[in-house]
Amino acid sequence: MMRFSTLIKHPADWMTGGQGEHGAVLTSRIRLARNLRRHPFPGWAKRDERAAALELLRPAVESLPAMKDAFSNELGSLSSVQKQVLVERHLISREHAARGDGSAAVIERRQSFSIMLNEEDHLRMQSIRPGLQLSSAFQALSELDTQLESSLEYAFDNSLGYLTTCPTNLGTGLRASAMVHLPGLVLSDQIGQVLQAVNKIGLAVRGIYGEGTESLGHLYQISNQSTLGESEETIIRRLERVISQVAMHEQNAREKLLEEDPEMVADKIGRAYGVLRHAHIIDSKEALNHLSLLRLGGTLGYLKRDIVITCDSLLMDIQPAHLQLHSGRKLSPEERDSIRAEIVRSRLQSVESPDTPFISNEGKDFPDTNPQADA
Amino acid sequence: MKCDFCDQKATVFLTQLVEGQMKKVCLCEACAKERGVTDPTGFSLADFLFGGTPGVPVIAGKAVPSPSTHGKKCASCGFTLEDLRRVRRFGCSECYATFHDEVSQMLRGMHKGLAHVGKVPEGLMATQYRHQRLEELRQRLDQAIASESYEEAAGIRDEIRSLETLSTGSTI
Numbered sequence: 001m002m003r004f005s006t007l008i009k010h011p012a013d014w015m016t017g018g019q020g021e022h023g024a025v026l027t028s029r030i031r032l033a034r035n036l037r038r039h040p041f042p043g044w045a046k047r048d049e050r051a052a053a054l055e056l057l058r059p060a061v062e063s064l065p066a067m068k069d070a071f072s073n074e075l076g077s078l079s080s081v082q083k084q085v086l087v088e089r090h091l092i093s094r095e096h097a098a099r100g101d102g103s104a105a106v107i108e109r110r111q112s113f114s115i116m117l118n119e120e121d122h123l124r125m126q127s128i129r130p131g132l133q134l135s136s137a138f139q140a141l142s143e144l145d146t147q148l149e150s151s152l153e154y155a156f157d158n159s160l161g162y163l164t165t166c167p168t169n170l171g172t173g174l175r176a177s178a179m180v181h182l183p184g185l186v187l188s189d190q191i192g193q194v195l196q197a198v199n200k201i202g203l204a205v206r207g208i209y210g211e212g213t214e215s216l217g218h219l220y221q222i223s224n225q226s227t228l229g230e231s232e233e234t235i236i237r238r239l240e241r242v243i244s245q246v247a248m249h250e251q252n253a254r255e256k257l258l259e260e261d262p263e264m265v266a267d268k269i270g271r272a273y274g275v276l277r278h279a280h281i282i283d284s285k286e287a288l289n290h291l292s293l294l295r296l297g298g299t300l301g302y303l304k305r306d307i308v309i310t311c312d313s314l315l316m317d318i319q320p321a322h323l324q325l326h327s328g329r330k331l332s333p334e335e336r337d338s339i340r341a342e343i344v345r346s347r348l349q350s351v352e353s354p355d356t357p358f359i360s361n362e363g364k365d366f367p368d369t370n371p372q373a374d375a
Numbered sequence: 376m377k378c379d380f381c382d383q384k385a386t387v388f389l390t391q392l393v394e395g396q397m398k399k400v401c402l403c404e405a406c407a408k409e410r411g412v413t414d415p416t417g418f419s420l421a422d423f424l425f426g427g428t429p430g431v432p433v434i435a436g437k438a439v440p441s442p443s444t445h446g447k448k449c450a451s452c453g454f455t456l457e458d459l460r461r462v463r464r465f466g467c468s469e470c471y472a473t474f475h476d477e478v479s480q481m482l483r484g485m486h487k488g489l490a491h492v493g494k495v496p497e498g499l500m501a502t503q504y505r506h507q508r509l510e511e512l513r514q515r516l517d518q519a520i521a522s523e524s525y526e527e528a529a530g531i532r533d534e535i536r537s538l539e540t541l542s543t544g545s546t547i
Contacts, residue, residue, distance in 0.1 A: 036468075038468075040452040040466055040467040041464070041465060041466060041467055041468075043464060044466035044467065142494065145494075146497075146498075149496045149497075150498045154499055156496050156499060157471060157491070159490050159491060160471060160478075160490075161493065162496075163471055165464045165465060166463070166464045167463075167465070167478065167485065170482070170491075171491045171493065172491070172493045174493075202487070226486040226487040228482070228486035228487070228488055228489065228490075228491060229487040229489060229491070229492060230488060231492045231494075232494055233493075
């Protein structure tokens with residue numbers, strides 16, 4: 001079995017590969033909820049009933065070909081920092097991290113599949129891919145699901161589909177979502193309109209970081225809400241179409257900003273670069289917002305394109321549990337802020353200061369009239 | 376109990392599922408009105424879950440089950456109607472049959488449809504079909520033996536045997 005340290009040693013491919021759609025779509029995620037027949041759902045099961053379900057689930061999941069040499073642990077055997085790291089990597093849910101013995105997580109070596117056992121449902125399976133790849137992520141996960149179905153007896157009803165603990169997941173048990181980066185829409189004040197339109201067609205939008213409606217780092221998650229009455233393909237096709245449209249609006253907003261207010265854009269990116277290169281104390285809110293602008297700078301040609309990869313891996317590495325893991329000890333919030341600044345500074349050490357772009361990533365010419373934003 | 380937003384006495388209690396998490400909000404009359412608890416679009420999910428009329432806030436005491444359904448209990452896991460009203464989730468897959476009426480009520484407006492379209496666990500379906508067919512054959516075998524049609528019985532027995540070897544390893 002894979003050790004925790006080996007699992008999280010390297011970032012997964014999907015964490016830094018979201019460069020398609022002009023970098024607006026970071027990741028695509030598919031989740032399927034499944035339950036066993038004749039076993040009470042995890043939240044209602046007594047301790048021994050939960051253990052009995054786990055005894056069936058765990059060997060079935062571990063023997064999946066994709067889970068060969070996977071990371072597999074009961075949650076009780078992980079420290080709270082380890083569990084939090086898995087949450088920050090989107091490999092287990094916050095709810096799952098709160099559980100102990102009787103619940104487990106099985107994570108594929110490359111972190112592209114993870115299966116939570118005895119979460120809210122007996123099985124919560126997940127597949128993550130970089131960029132906009134919901135269909136292929138679903139196909140891959142559905143294959144695992146079909147393999148499991150031969151060894152586990154699923155709770156299924158001809159009319160209600162896969163039976164889940166919460167009726168909001170009935171039917172397909174499918175939640176498809178994409179993480180999108182929308183700084184252009186935020187800076188041009190169009191984000192509200194776009195999100196409202198997405199909401200109107202029955203899709204959910206929420207910020208990835210931050211509470212309530214506030215979104216840090218201009219990052220949003222778009223996902224389906226309805227799971228019953230439409231096939232997986234229909235749900236996914238609609239989401240992919242809407243997400244491509246949102247990405248297109250984002251691209252248009254960026255181009256318009258460059259045309260109409262290149263100085264403002266240069267100033268924002270330059271300031272973000274200055275702060276991140278030289279700060280010694282930085283909280284996660286400030287860091288996320290500046291990283292977002294640096295990432296934007298990468299896609300607009302102010303900075304070398306690979307800054308996008310640096311930003312995407314930093315998104316994960318500056319989270320509280322990742323910082324504590326990095327330092328090998330518990331950190332106070334103050335200590336976290338200075339270690340966060342240290343990590344960001346060292347990663348950006350060799351990044352040259354932003355320059356006025358001569359060509360955008362589209363290959364189109366941009367007027368080189370905007371003044372230099374020197375850090 | 377005090378209102379979550381001011382110091383007035385709370386009279387409106389709202390439980391809502393947000394991102395699969397149970398959220399409970401206590402409000403006084405004024406805050407409830409101000410925050411649009413009476414707005415059907417803002418709180419529709421809660422309304423569906425309570426099976427109430429959209430737009431009518433859920434007020435403490437209203438969620439008490441009517442006497443006719445009171446005491447319904449899932450034979451398989453012991454989950455009761457009160458549990459359902461409390462946690463808005465089910466105890467086991469059998470609960471969906473036990474609380475069939477409540478399920479239909481909850482599903483109104485929750486999803487794009489009321490019946491499943493999409494993937495089906497084919498292996499499970501095939502096993503269930505085989506299981507059904509076996510039952511049928513065993514009955515016919517009994518009848519054949521009872522009516523002393525031994526030739527027919529032998530044929531049925533062979534068919535049962537071949538189906539049984541197919542289902543070796545199945546959990547049903």
